[in-house]
Amino acid sequence: MPAAAGRAALAAIVGREHVHAPDGWLDDITEHPAGTATLAVTPGTRDEVVEVVRWAAREGVAITPVVAGYNVAGIAIPHGGIVVDLKRLDGLEVDPDTMTAVVEPGVTFAQLKAHLDEHHPDLAYTYPFAPPFTSALMNALLDGLNNLSMRGGAMGRWLTGVEAVLADGTVVRTGSGGVVDSWFGRAPLPDLTGLFISTQGTTGIVLRGGLALVPKAVHRTRWFAFAWSLDTAYAAMRALARSGSFDDVGCMTWPSAKLLFGATRGLVRADDEPFAFLFIDITASTAEELAARVALGRRVLADAGVDAPFEVSQLVKLMPGMAKLAELPTTLDFLLDFPGGGLAWVGSYGPGAAWVKGAEAGLGVLEAHGFPPFLVARPMEGGRYWVLRYVACFDRGDDDEVGRVRSAMAELADVVLDHGYVPYKASEGAAARIVARADPGFTELLTRVRDALDPDRRMNPGRWPGT
Ligand SMILES: Cc1cc2nc3c(=O)[nH]c(=O)nc-3n(C[C@H](O)[C@H](O)[C@H](O)COP(=O)(O)OP(=O)(O)OC[C@H]3O[C@@H](n4cnc5c(N)ncnc54)[C@H](O)[C@@H]3O)c2cc1C
Missing domain, CATH: 3.30.465.10 (Uridine Diphospho-n-acetylenolpyruvylglucosamine Reductase; domain 3)
Structure with missing residues (x-):
């Protein structure tokens, strides 16, 4: 359908001021190439969204839904049709x-x-x-x-x-x-x-x-602790997770701290700097319960060979920059405002037994492509499975760097799958790799579901290729 006719039909549903040229919706902060769309609409109510979808069904137009577009996987970049931006639906x-x-x-x-x-x-x-x-x-x-x-x-x-x-x-x-x-x-x-x-x-x-x-917990404390190797970080996180006594345990490797304090390029870890820092959240209903958990946490960390933890509230007094990690939600501006504005990652879930090896292999891929070894990780669901997420900040205006990010992310998707991990929020490339390795029964069922619900593949086209 010509853009002018589409614009008029959509304006009748959402109002003229909510039909836009698509330019602001064609790319995101990642390494993924810009997409194409005829128009973008910003409906204000549920009923308007339904009417837009019904119009698109009648006209055979593809729809890419988006809210903030910060999924860090390129999965709200449109491949034709219209973009439906849902920010105004905030009930x-x-x-x-x-x-x-x-x-x-x-x-x-x-x-x-x-x-x-x-x-x-x-x-x-x-x-x-x-x-x-x-x-x-x-x-x-x-x-x-x-x-x-x-x-x-x-x-x-x-x-x-x-x-x-x-x-x-x-x-x-x-x-x-x-x-x-x-x-x-x-x-x-x-x-x-x-x-x-x-x-x-x-x-x-x-x-x-x-x-x-x-x-909401009445009593709460948050710690940072330093780990000098992936093995000790894993041992500490595993023990804390399996104790069932802590709300959150996770880790980030040393480049995150350098970026947090303003460095951007040429990051180097000094010998006296820890390899990773752990963040640990402890909550309780009473002061006594909190004290018992705190005592347990200190013992678990010491047994795992992790340095004594710091209370974040104390640390923030010494290093105000740490406040960005103290309370969520937060704006990690050191990731969002990296010179050149690019942020990419492969994040995945998988078994703890392969965590250290998978972390080492993935960090090796980042370094081989010229990026610092930046990992974010966490045990999930009490340690039943784990997160491996490898992060690269880059300059979106530098073609060479964009090329290296693309190669690194493609390799990382293979590395995690090789270690029994499955990419989450899978980019098109990662989704294609998942499908290529999946049991035929998995692919068959997903394909049948899609055939039943969207036989023409008009909804967010391009995602989950191969199904
Ligand atoms: C610095 C940074 C840190 C982050 N940290 C985390 C983290 O710790 N944990 C985490 O989970 N995520 C994290 N994210 C990823 C992401 O920001 C969040 O998951 C976020 O909530 C996604 O929301 P969004 O509005 O950006 O979604 P969008 O990117 O707008 O949409 C996400 C996907 O949903 C589709 N979609 C949009 N609307 C609809 C709809 N109504 N129905 C169906 N599909 C729809 C889109 O097409 C897209 O595929 C981080 C991102 C950044 C930039």
């Missing part, structure tokens, strides 16, 4: 009884936290290192990792149900909210919520979703 309702927040796609982490702090100070959500302006619902739909994922697993598990509009314009619901007037959970129903998790918008546009909240 949010909390049910304190079932401890759920039903949120629209445009609800950001900052908005959710501010709402809870003001109206439900006894409840909390779990936050990532992602910028405060990104979508809480997308983070859950992408199966991300937040600061209670060490306890509660990847964020898809925190979804209690969704309402979505399918490619043909049908509105569907999953979870308890699809049956009764309460979004308390996914049990005891056929678990159809999974159709929308990690599928990257290919099965439909989610209009709202239930997020599980938790009681």
Whole structure:
């Protein structure tokens, strides 16, 4: 359909001022090439989104949904058709009884936290290192990792149900909210919520979703501790995770600290600098419980050969820069404002037994391509599985560097799969690798689901290639 006719039809649905030239939606901060689109729309209500999808179905137009576009995988870059930007859908309702927040796609982490702090100070959500302006619902739909994922697993598990509009314009619901007037959970129903998790918008546009909240802990402390090798970092994280006594345990390798304190290029680790720092969150209902957990934590760290921890509140007094890591959500401006503005990573989930070897192999790939060995990691779901995420900051204007990032990310996707890890928020390249290695039964079922829900592959085209 010609752009002018599309513009008029869409303007009749969302209003003229909410139909845009697509220029601001064609690329992101990653190494992925810019895409193409005819138009972008910014609907303001659920009904407008549904009408846009119905119009696209009638016209056979592809749709790429987006909120902030900070997925760091290039998976909201459009491949033709229109972009539907959902930032304006920011409805949010909390049910304190079932401890759920039903949120629209445009609800950001900052908005959710501010709402809870003001109206439900006894409840909390779990936050990532992602910028405060990104979508809480997308983070859950992408199966991300937040600061209670060490306890509660990847964020898809925190979804209690969704309402979505399918490619043909049908509105569907999953979870308890699809049956009764309460979004308390996914049990005891056929678990159809999974159709929308990690599928990257290919099965439909989610209009709202239930997020599980938790009681806010009364007592809390946060530590940093230094580890001098990957082995000691792993031993400490594993023991802390398996004790069941800590909220969050994770680690970042030394380049993150250099970047945090303002260095950008030529990063070198001195002999007296630790290889990684661990962050550890401890909460409790009483002061006595907190003291017991603190004592246990100190013992576990010492047994694992990790230096005595620092309380973040004390450390921040000495090094105010550390405040960026002290409280979530946060803006890691040292990643977002790296000269040239590029940020890329391969993140993955997999078994602990392969963590050290996988970390070493992936860091080797980064270094071989001229990037510092920057790893972010965390045990998930009590240590059932683990995170390996290799990070590269780069200059998007430097073609040579972009080329090296692309090669590194492609190799890293293979490295993690070689170690039994599976990329999350998979870029097109990583998704193709997953599909190529998957059991034929996995690929067959995903293909059939997509055939049933979007036979023309108009929803976020290009994602999950090969299915
Ligand atoms: C510095 C930095 C740190 C980060 N740290 C973390 C972290 O610690 N943990 C973590 O999990 N993530 C992290 N992220 C990744 C990411 O920012 C978050 O997961 C974020 O919540 C994604 O939200 P978004 O608004 O950017 O989503 P978008 O990128 O806009 O969308 C994500 C995907 O969902 C699709 N989509 C958009 N709207 C819909 C819809 N309504 N229905 C269906 N599909 C839709 C898009 O097409 C895209 O494929 C980080 C990102 C940055 C830049």
